[in-house]
């Protein structure tokens with residue numbers, strides 16, 4: 001028996017628990033030591049369970065990456081996720097470094113009926129990537145992106161951030177649709193749909209997924225694509241983390257000149273009617289190259305604005321022509337739309353959405369940007385620097401797919417209205433949440449369905465929001481995760 005295999009045996013694991021620094025089997029940072037022989041865990045159903053230290057050590061020895069308990073020097077950093085509202089303490093954090101590690105962690109959780117949270121980039125608004133007393137399966141070390149330039153595709157590990165994906169592709173003159181903040185995780189972002197500034201030309205991120213490697217609840221590694229386990233492939237394109245842990249995605253890439261016409265056009269809020277009324281008429285006529293969407297916000301100094309975010313994915317001269325009618329509206333405070341590196345645009349919101357912010361979000365899909373919507377947007381405006389409405393413009397290639405083609409069903413929307421509140425003082429939690437709900441409620445009648453990835457309360461209405469796709473999702477869930485091990489998400493119940 002080789003030394004590594006020996007370390008995996010129960011006998012060796014028990015000995016290692018007794019002698020935590022046993023020469024030869026100890027791996028730096030595997031497990032924090034405590035005097036007692038078990039720690040408290042929580043089951044999938046919420047009951048208290050005991051986790052044997054020896055078994056945890058066995059997991060640590062089997063994995064390449066560390067398993068961290070409270071007291072480990074990296075535990076506190078690892079347990080934190082983006083939204084400062086969630087201060088959870090998992091019983092253990094399994095930081096995976098490869099697919100085999102994921103299998104070991106999934107087996108450990110399933111065999112003990114242990115609550116399991118999977119952390120990709122940690123940006124879940126409702127905090128689904130962490131938990132108290134369960135396992136956090138942490139993919140933060142799995143962030144490689146391998147580019148096949150000739151084949152115009154990329155294999156991207158499940159813990160990579162959008163910035164890793166953009167950096168790797170842009171360096172080769174290639175790109176795929178990625179979201180607007182570079183520290184967001186590729187994992188949760190892609191599994192939910194993936195809206196970004198290039199989606200009108202290239203479709204949602206899920207429309208660019210060619211395949212994936214996924215570890216399902218039984219610990220099996222599966223390669224899924226249109227030809228291989230097509231039902232599972234369909235389900236992970238919009239069904240969130242319900243079906244397993246994606247260790248890597250394969251993305252379609254597109255040739256791309258990173259010098260793009262992009263930036264913001266900003267007007268004082270007093271001109272909101274003129275700007276938005278024009279937008280309502282003009283936006284359905286623009287090309288797929290043009291991504292343009294409104295923002296309404298209050299700056300930290302109290303200045304209230306209506307703005308348009310612009311990215312033109314094509315010849316800048318043509319872009320200038322197409323943008324000219326919008327630029328002619330009213331009197332702008334700022335026009336910084338110019339040819340600049342796409343990476344500048346893709347990172348410009350990183351600082352204002354930095355880790356640790358306390359935040360709440362809701363959204364709604366809008367089929368038509370009507371004059372009635374404009375009226376209500378103006379009436380409902382909340383002049384508070386902690387609140388903003390922005391939009392994820394859709395249409396174009398997003399509509400090339402039908403509502404049944406992928407698990408994400410909301411294909412016929414022209415835009416998504418996003419209601420965002422953010423603050424830092426915990427005493428403002430109730431107010432921050434209420435403000436977001438109030439703004440959303442005022443405009444909800446213009447929306448139909450929502451994008452689960454930017455929604456705190458998604459779990460409550462998951463059945464209706466998937467519309468005709470829910471029954472199929474539930475059946476596939478039953479096939480691959482009948483015990484509902486992967487439940488820390490907007491949960492699809494297995495049938």
Ligand SMILES: Cc1cc2nc3c(=O)[nH]c(=O)nc-3n(C[C@H](O)[C@H](O)[C@H](O)COP(=O)(O)OP(=O)(O)OC[C@H]3O[C@@H](n4cnc5c(N)ncnc54)[C@H](O)[C@@H]3O)c2cc1C
Nearest residue numbers: 120121122123124129158179180185187188189195241246
């Ligand atoms: C600042 C900010 C900006 C955003 N911008 C955009 C945007 O431009 N466009 C857009 O579409 N969305 C955007 N979102 C929403 C984003 O898509 C979701 O928050 C998404 O869940 C983030 O993924 P994550 O991996 O970082 O999150 P996590 O919190 O790690 O995970 C979210 C969910 O996905 C699961 N999960 C994560 N990785 C995996 C994996 N590899 N395998 C299986 N399950 C996994 C988790 O278990 C959890 O249920 C933004 C969010 C934030 C906070």
